[in-house]
Amino acid sequence: MTAYAKGLEGVIANESALSNVEGKEGRLSYLGYHIDDLVENCSYEEIIFLLHTGHLPNQTELTAGKKRLRSQRNLPEGVINFLKTAPKGANPMDVVRTAVSMLGLYDERVAIGDPDLQKDAAIAVSIVAKIPVIVAAFQRFRNGLELPPIREDLGEAAHFLYLINGEEPSEQATKILDVALTLHADHGMNASTFSARVTIATLSDMYSAVTAAIGTLKGPLHGGANEGVIHMLEEIGELDKVDDYVEGKLSRKEKIMGIGHRVYKVLDPRAPHLRKLAIELTDELGEPKWIQMSERIAEIMRERKGLNANVDFYSATVYYSLGIPTDLFTAIFAIARTSGWTAQVLEQLRNNRLYRPLTLYTGPAELMPVPPIESR
Numbered sequence: 001m002t003a004y005a006k007g008l009e010g011v012i013a014n015e016s017a018l019s020n021v022e023g024k025e026g027r028l029s030y031l032g033y034h035i036d037d038l039v040e041n042c043s044y045e046e047i048i049f050l051l052h053t054g055h056l057p058n059q060t061e062l063t064a065g066k067k068r069l070r071s072q073r074n075l076p077e078g079v080i081n082f083l084k085t086a087p088k089g090a091n092p093m094d095v096v097r098t099a100v101s102m103l104g105l106y107d108e109r110v111a112i113g114d115p116d117l118q119k120d121a122a123i124a125v126s127i128v129a130k131i132p133v134i135v136a137a138f139q140r141f142r143n144g145l146e147l148p149p150i151r152e153d154l155g156e157a158a159h160f161l162y163l164i165n166g167e168e169p170s171e172q173a174t175k176i177l178d179v180a181l182t183l184h185a186d187h188g189m190n191a192s193t194f195s196a197r198v199t200i201a202t203l204s205d206m207y208s209a210v211t212a213a214i215g216t217l218k219g220p221l222h223g224g225a226n227e228g229v230i231h232m233l234e235e236i237g238e239l240d241k242v243d244d245y246v247e248g249k250l251s252r253k254e255k256i257m258g259i260g261h262r263v264y265k266v267l268d269p270r271a272p273h274l275r276k277l278a279i280e281l282t283d284e285l286g287e288p289k290w291i292q293m294s295e296r297i298a299e300i301m302r303e304r305k306g307l308n309a310n311v312d313f314y315s316a317t318v319y320y321s322l323g324i325p326t327d328l329f330t331a332i333f334a335i336a337r338t339s340g341w342t343a344q345v346l347e348q349l350r351n352n353r354l355y356r357p358l359t360l361y362t363g364p365a366e367l368m369p370v371p372p373i374e375s376r
């Protein structure tokens with residue numbers, strides 16, 4: 001049998017200058033800047049600018065970039081109506097996927113065919129600005145609440161927390177969410193980004209590409225794992241039950257959520273940032289149980305399988321400690337990754353070629369005559 005790369009493992013599918021995922025070293029950088037340095041010195045709004053334009057903004061550019069972004073937060077009436085009438089029990093990722101797709105219906109700039117990079121860059125900013133509002137609006141409406149008035153004086157993290165809670169967040173909560181958004185912004189040819197690039201490479205449109213990416217991120221082997229982590233911790237319940245739980249999962253060959261990575265063979269470089277925040281927050285809340293259970297799970301998985309925590313492992317406890325409902329975790333991942341998806345779509349359009357790999361055919365070797373229906 002011809003060899004092939006199952007799951008495209010190790011296959012280089014395209015070129016990108018946006019993020020560098022160094023699996024052996026456990027290092028991640030955006031446009032040549034180490035994420036540790038970016039987390040220390042930049043806001044998420046600077047990261048959006050960096051990904052969309054290729055350089056870090058100076059003060060004038062940042063002011064203009066923020067203004068552009070914040071002026072795009074209002075949703076079309078049709079999308080608001082959808083969010084008000086969507087089933088209250090719907091998965092927020094399904095709601096966000098549908099709402100982003102709907103945004104395309106209300107944007108007259110969308111045209112399939114030759115790319116217009118200036119137009120697509122403007123659409124990219126618009127989707128990045130609107131997606132947090134979509135998530136927050138659904139959260140408010142499903143709880144029978146109004147969406148607070150959209151504001152332009154708050155940054156991305158603060159504005160999202162203000163919308164879901166109906167009051168301005170603390171500086172600490174804002175900073176923590178800002179760091180989380182920065183860490184999730186882009187990550188090489190991960191599955192959802194690949195979906196976005198495959199979609200735009202047919203010269204479809206930005207909304208279709210982001211819609212495809214959201215559907216891909218939703219799965220528990222990708223962004224959906226952050227919600228799976230909390231469900232797992234709740235199911236385990238107590239620190240002294242961790243060992244039996246993990247051993248049981250391993251013996252049944254089931255996956256532990258938030259552990260393992262296709263590219264990182266050492267610790268995911270985003271995990272230590274989120275781990276530190278999770279420790280601080282759970283300490284403050286007087287609920288160290290969550291992080292203690294997580295630490296023990298990570299230890300067992302390192303020892304038993306040589307596998308490490310990924311970005312979803314500790315982000316779950318961070319969001320949980322911020323009081324964010326568990327079923328919004330993956331949607332928050334989508335909010336952050338939209339900056340990366342849209343930047344990757346623009347990059348794909350600048351040097352486009354259709355993705356069209358081959359399949360290893362495993363059906364009948366010989367052609368067969370089609371039998372009449374009564375003898376099948």
Ligand SMILES: CC(=O)SCCNC(=O)CCNC(=O)[C@H](O)C(C)(C)COP(=O)(O)OP(=O)(O)OC[C@H]1O[C@@H](n2cnc3c(N)ncnc32)[C@H](O)[C@@H]1OP(=O)(O)O
Nearest residue numbers: 220221222223225254255256257258259260261262310312
């Ligand atoms: C933002 C992100 O997308 S980060 C990833 C989020 N996803 C998760 O946390 C879900 C749990 N993790 C996983 O399912 C995997 O580690 C993935 C999907 C992330 C990477 O998968 P792949 O590179 O395809 O590895 P694959 O699933 O083939 O696993 C290889 C081996 O490691 C084991 N393994 C990998 N991850 C785990 C895990 N989390 N728990 C238990 N075993 C695991 C597999 O069972 C397999 O073992 P075997 O060789 O004995 O059969």
Ligand SMILES: O=C([O-])CC(=O)C(=O)O
Nearest residue numbers: 187189190191262263311
């Ligand atoms: O790169 C991947 O395969 C998954 C991941 O960590 C991400 O998308 O952030």
